[in-house]
Amino acid sequence: MRRTLAEKILQQFCEEEIQGPGQIIQAGVSGVLANDITAPLAIKSFEAMGAESVFDPNRIFLVCDHFTPNKDIASAEQVKTVRQFARKMGITHYYEGGDCGVEHALLPEAGLIGPGDIIVGADSHTCTYGGIGSFATGLGSTDIAAAMVLGRTWFKVPETIRIDLEGSLQEHCGGKDVILWLISRLGVDGALYKALEFSGPGLDRLSVEARLTVANMAIEAGAKVGLFPCDQMTLNYLQAAGRTGDRELWPDPEAAYPERISIDLDRLPPQVACPHLPENVRPAEELREIPLDQVVIGSCTNGRISDLRAAAAILKGRKAAQGLRLIVLPATPRVYAQALHEGLLETFMQAGAIIGPPTCGPCLGGHMGILASGERCLATTNRNFKGRMGSLESEVYLSGPSVAAASAVTGRITDPNKL
Amino acid sequence: MFFQGKAHKLGAHIDTDAIIPAKYLVSTEKEVLGRSCMAGIQEDWVQRISPGDIIVADKNFGCGSSREHAPLAILGAGIPVVIAHSFARIFYRNGFNMGLVLLEIGDDVHQIDQDDHLKIDALKGLITDQSKDLTLSTAPLPEFMRDILSKGGLVNYVRERLAA
Numbered sequence: 001m002r003r004t005l006a007e008k009i010l011q012q013f014c015e016e017e018i019q020g021p022g023q024i025i026q027a028g029v030s031g032v033l034a035n036d037i038t039a040p041l042a043i044k045s046f047e048a049m050g051a052e053s054v055f056d057p058n059r060i061f062l063v064c065d066h067f068t069p070n071k072d073i074a075s076a077e078q079v080k081t082v083r084q085f086a087r088k089m090g091i092t093h094y095y096e097g098g099d100c101g102v103e104h105a106l107l108p109e110a111g112l113i114g115p116g117d118i119i120v121g122a123d124s125h126t127c128t129y130g131g132i133g134s135f136a137t138g139l140g141s142t143d144i145a146a147a148m149v150l151g152r153t154w155f156k157v158p159e160t161i162r163i164d165l166e167g168s169l170q171e172h173c174g175g176k177d178v179i180l181w182l183i184s185r186l187g188v189d190g191a192l193y194k195a196l197e198f199s200g201p202g203l204d205r206l207s208v209e210a211r212l213t214v215a216n217m218a219i220e221a222g223a224k225v226g227l228f229p230c231d232q233m234t235l236n237y238l239q240a241a242g243r244t245g246d247r248e249l250w251p252d253p254e255a256a257y258p259e260r261i262s263i264d265l266d267r268l269p270p271q272v273a274c275p276h277l278p279e280n281v282r283p284a285e286e287l288r289e290i291p292l293d294q295v296v297i298g299s300c301t302n303g304r305i306s307d308l309r310a311a312a313a314i315l316k317g318r319k320a321a322q323g324l325r326l327i328v329l330p331a332t333p334r335v336y337a338q339a340l341h342e343g344l345l346e347t348f349m350q351a352g353a354i355i356g357p358p359t360c361g362p363c364l365g366g367h368m369g370i371l372a373s374g375e376r377c378l379a380t381t382n383r384n385f386k387g388r389m390g391s392l393e394s395e396v397y398l399s400g401p402s403v404a405a406a407s408a409v410t411g412r413i414t415d416p417n418k419l
Numbered sequence: 420m421f422f423q424g425k426a427h428k429l430g431a432h433i434d435t436d437a438i439i440p441a442k443y444l445v446s447t448e449k450e451v452l453g454r455s456c457m458a459g460i461q462e463d464w465v466q467r468i469s470p471g472d473i474i475v476a477d478k479n480f481g482c483g484s485s486r487e488h489a490p491l492a493i494l495g496a497g498i499p500v501v502i503a504h505s506f507a508r509i510f511y512r513n514g515f516n517m518g519l520v521l522l523e524i525g526d527d528v529h530q531i532d533q534d535d536h537l538k539i540d541a542l543k544g545l546i547t548d549q550s551k552d553l554t555l556s557t558a559p560l561p562e563f564m565r566d567i568l569s570k571g572g573l574v575n576y577v578r579e580r581l582a583a
């Protein structure tokens with residue numbers, strides 16, 4: 001066979017024979033996800049469909065992470081709707097409060113996602129799970145309602161762009177630098193309707209958390225999925241998350257790729273995306289004159305323990321610049337506890353950081369760090385669209401945690417190698 | 420499915436935060452969301468719209484988040500059709516599921532100007548620019564999608580399956 005990773009996974013869930021890109025198929029799903037913003041709409045559609053039960057209450061994940069802890073009455077009402085639905089349907093994986101974290105950090109960490117799964121989520125960053133070999137993609141609320149009822153959805157089999165990783169990441173670089181570089185190369189619609197598939201000799205040197213960061217932003221190039229193979233490193237990660245029975249998963253050696261891009265990790269410096277699109281990427285060093293009002297470290301992109309370790313390594317013994325607000329949001333309670341245990345939170349506090357609860361919060365301009373007009377933020381989040389974090393006259397730059405931490409120290413965008 | 424209205428031109432990569440900023444995502448009501456349609460471009464953008472007007476945008480319309488509030492806000496503002504060079508994938512499915520007519524016409528989009536009067540036959544995929552005496556056509560929808568459309572959208576499609 002000559003199947004790409006996307007085709008191989010889809011075939012496992014689809015009765016008809018997959019011929020190749022462009023084919024419309026009906027496929028079963030392993031799991032269905034929604035959050036406190038998108039679930040209320042899905043529930044409305046679910047009810048309009050006349051449905052009385054979900055296809056499997058153990059395979060639906062409802063994570064109230066966007067506007068929580070509830071920022072106002074309207075968001076509290078939305079969470080109440082989701083909570084009541086979860087109870088009525090007997091949904092096991094409902095998260096709110098102390099066991100809740102940012103969905104795309106929480107679910108893989110809890111061992112709920114595995115290689116070869118098909119996961120659909122009413123959240124565009126559902127593609128994160130491609131980092132552990134899951135065909136995972138965002139859909140809207142009504143598509144999600146249909147998947148909750150039927151346990152199935154439809155897909156157009158995507159064309160695949162193969163990304164070959166060469167070499168090893170340099171000091172202070174991580175998954176974010178890889179994906180920002182790639183988005184700048186492809187453009188924000190360069191992978192529209194397509195799958196990105198990562199492999200190559202550099203794969204071994206990209207940690208699973210870095211892969212999750214890379215896959216997370218596949219959508220920022222328009223991609224349907226950003227898929228990594230499941231190798232021994234992934235299996236170790238999954239085992240630590242409490243899973244058993246997973247196996248390696250690779251594309252067929254003879255798989256055909258209409259387009260290939262290779263990335264030389266040895267020559268990749270720390271990257272920053274400038275306003276107002278994730279494709280406006282430049283090396284951090286070229287932006288060293290840009291002053292900042294706020295730095296945010298967190299989100300489904302870069303709020304995991306390896307991200308906090310990278311930030312703390314730079315902030316240790318240093319202070320955030322006078323007048324700059326440094327906000328750290330560990331992505332899940334487990335990440336929070338681990339950071340506490342390792343003394344990272346103390347390092348952040350001594351650097352003058354505000355440490356917030358696990359939440360999407362400021363990433364989408366929800367709460368916990370909204371920008372006024374004329375303010376500028378560097379964030380480890382995933383989107384820098386106009387007005388994304390607050391005022392239409394504010395600006396968001398995107399980077400990995402090392403650049404964010406170094407920039408918090410100087411108050412200007414800073415390549416950590418130059419600190 | 421026939422429509423006619425005035426063209427409102429928008430640029431490339433109009434993201435869902437532009438269509439409906441996150442601060443308005445505390446409602447699921449089409450009419451409420453419609454009042455803030457395109458508030459991420461300009462707070463009072465919707466004031467320039469008359470019911471039946473048509474958005475004509477460049478590449479990658481609807482990129483960004485999966486929020487279904489985006490097509491709902493457009494419909495709530497009284498806009499039944501969006502014509503674009505191309506659409507972001509999730510937005511395309513959402514628009515379709517919500518009953519917002521989406522026509523992808525590539526470079527032909529540049530032939531339509533602001534305020535042109537457009538007449539649309541959605542099922543045939545035909546766009547007539549009456550200000551220019553110009554007719555443009557789109558590629559036909561895949562059969563499965565026509566099937567959903569003929570049942571009046573995804574909610575009805577699933578409702579029918581459950582009743583069967």
